[in-house]
Amino acid sequence: MLSVHYIQKGHLYPKPSAGFHIAEFLRRINHSLSLTLSHFYPLAGRLVTSNSPHDDGSYVVSIDCANSPGARLIHAAADLTISDVLSPTYVPVVVQSFFDHDRAINHDGHTTSLVTIQVTELIDGVFVGCSFNHAVGDGASFWNFLTALSETYRGKTPISRPPVNNRWFPEGCNQIIPLPADQIPSRYESPKLLERFFHFSAESIGKIKSKANYQSGTTKISSFQSLSALVWRGITRARNFPAEKITGCRLATNNRGRMNPPLHPDYFGNSINPMRTSAAVGELLRNDLGWAAWRLHEAVVGHSDEKIKGFVSAWLESPVVYRMEQVFDTDSVMMGSSPRFDKYGIEFGLGKAVALRSGYANKFSGKVTGYPGRDGGGSVDLEICLPPATMAALESDEEFMSCVS
Numbered sequence: 001m002l003s004v005h006y007i008q009k010g011h012l013y014p015k016p017s018a019g020f021h022i023a024e025f026l027r028r029i030n031h032s033l034s035l036t037l038s039h040f041y042p043l044a045g046r047l048v049t050s051n052s053p054h055d056d057g058s059y060v061v062s063i064d065c066a067n068s069p070g071a072r073l074i075h076a077a078a079d080l081t082i083s084d085v086l087s088p089t090y091v092p093v094v095v096q097s098f099f100d101h102d103r104a105i106n107h108d109g110h111t112t113s114l115v116t117i118q119v120t121e122l123i124d125g126v127f128v129g130c131s132f133n134h135a136v137g138d139g140a141s142f143w144n145f146l147t148a149l150s151e152t153y154r155g156k157t158p159i160s161r162p163p164v165n166n167r168w169f170p171e172g173c174n175q176i177i178p179l180p181a182d183q184i185p186s187r188y189e190s191p192k193l194l195e196r197f198f199h200f201s202a203e204s205i206g207k208i209k210s211k212a213n214y215q216s217g218t219t220k221i222s223s224f225q226s227l228s229a230l231v232w233r234g235i236t237r238a239r240n241f242p243a244e245k246i247t248g249c250r251l252a253t254n255n256r257g258r259m260n261p262p263l264h265p266d267y268f269g270n271s272i273n274p275m276r277t278s279a280a281v282g283e284l285l286r287n288d289l290g291w292a293a294w295r296l297h298e299a300v301v302g303h304s305d306e307k308i309k310g311f312v313s314a315w316l317e318s319p320v321v322y323r324m325e326q327v328f329d330t331d332s333v334m335m336g337s338s339p340r341f342d343k344y345g346i347e348f349g350l351g352k353a354v355a356l357r358s359g360y361a362n363k364f365s366g367k368v369t370g371y372p373g374r375d376g377g378g379s380v381d382l383e384i385c386l387p388p389a390t391m392a393a394l395e396s397d398e399e400f401m402s403c404v405s
Contacts, residue, residue: 001135001270002061002107002185003323007142008099008359010129011343012085013350015122020350022075022121029128029348030073032153033117037071039162040115040145040268042136044070047109057181063114063136072113074100075121082125086355090391091195091383099129099359106135107185115145126350129359138270140254143341150346163268170312179319188324190363194391195383200227201405202378208289208403215290221297224339224370225251227380229293231368232333234400235386236281238393241331243282248332249296250274253303260305273311274327274334275303289399330365339370339380358383365390379405 037044045065052058078094085095096102100116114133119126132142141163148159169175200208205223212226213219232249241247253275256263263271277299284292328334343356356371363385373379386394394400 002321003105003188004134005188005324005361006101006104006106007132007134007139008101008129008361009142009146009337009343010098010118010127010357010359011346011353012082012355012357013126013128013348013353014082015125016350022119022126025126025348026073026075026119028153029117029119032149033071033073035152035157036145036149036159039148039159041065042165042268043115043132043145044068045114046111047107047114047133047135049110052176052178054178058178059181060176060178061135070113072100072116074116074118076118077121079123081123082354085122085125085127085357089196091197091357095357096360098127098357099131099361101131102360103187103189104131105185105187106133109133109135117149125354127357128348131359131361134362135270137268138254138272139252139337139341140256140265140272141268141270143343143346144266144268146346147342150348153348161266164264164266165268167269168263168267168271170309170316173316177316177319179321183319183321185321186323190360191365192387193363193365193385194388195363195385196391198382198384199373199405200380200382200403201373201375204403204405205378205380212290212293215288216294217290218294221290221293222300223378224335224380225296225300226289226293227382228296228333228335229289230400230403231335231382231384232296233284233289233292234394234397235333235366235384235390236284237397237399238386238390239331240393241281243280243285245281245331246278247281247284248276248278248329249292250276250328250332250334251296251300252334252336252338253300254338255303255308258303258305259308273303273308275299276332278332324362324364328364328367333366333368334364335368335370336362337369337371339372341372343372344374344376356381 045063209226255271369383371381
């Protein structure tokens with residue numbers, strides 16, 4: 001994960017019309033961050049690289065929590081309103097400035113903080129953005145950290161879900177894992193993309209799920225599998241690929257509960273795989289929504305303890321530093337994050353956030369990020385990243401747009 005960007009997600013809150021003082025808000029955030037890091041202590045450290053004991057040029061990356069400047073808190077201001085951020089059809093580029101570690105990769109954690117909270121004061125709002133080193137933890141760890149920070153800010157102690165910081169290793173595995181000398185981290189620059197949020201009401205998602213299950217003659221396909229199939233088909237049509245081209249759909253899958261024995265739900269670290277299914281473009285579009293959804297369902301069901309540990313064993317035999325362009329091909333769709341996380345439950349005394357937004361990090365054509373809808377009840381917001389021409393085609397896709405609320 002050393003070549004991957006930091007995770008960047010944040011909340012936009014309305015600023016109270018009276019009684020709000022930014023200095024007091026920052027003081028409380030700073031104090032809460034200090035307390036929260038006593039649980040999530042790896043985030044207070046820095047990455048360090050040392051030579052491996054094998055004397056073959058390989059190296060070991062670890063976290064030094066003892067000799068570190070700690071986490072970072074930033075106060076910024078922007079002459080913008082909430083409407084300036086939310087009214088445009090496409091997410092304005094200025095949102096990227098609401099996060100620290102712009103374009104940073106995880107390897108930069110040797111010299112920069114592993115987590116930063118940036119508070120950006122708008123004219124009528126406050127944006128609280130979190131940048132979190134993805135080599136240290138995955139999305140589940142990220143949202144657990146932010147939830148704990150919110151609870152600490154609101155005086156809810158002890159925190160509801162303290163992290164489990166004990167490392168998991170396969171049986172018999174050496175806990176010092178050298179990386180080959182030729183595995184050097186690289187940087188990734190996103191192409192020109194448009195980012196747009198599409199809202200799906202609970203009613204609309206219910207219809208998509210019912211249609212997918214009916215067409216497949218089953219009741220086993222989930223809401224998110226059905227929605228992912230809709231997105232996969234819509235983006236693939238918008239790309240206008242030739243019928244014989246192979247396209248895929250990846251779902252970021254949490255491994256914790258799939259392992260035997262299972263990892264604790266609050267295991268702090270990375271325990272995910274981008275589970276993939278694929279099909280020829282002509283086959284995907286010639287068949288119906290239910291066919292695509294069933295393919296995704298089968299892939300999810302087949303993501304077993306055996307497959308997870310097989311993947312880990314293969315990596316241990318030949319360790320690599322993953323590169324974005326190798327892991328996420330531009331002919332596929334990547335469904336990242338999950339609308340199951342209680343993202344709108346994260347509050348800092350300003351009431352419920354009016355919106356969630358992300359930074360520059362980990363964006364490429366076909367990247368889709370899932371959020372719960374603000375109105376709850378099973379609604380979902382999808383942040384879709386596409387080149388301008390492909391976005392325009394998707395916005396004209398009848399099957400896809402008929403489901404957008």
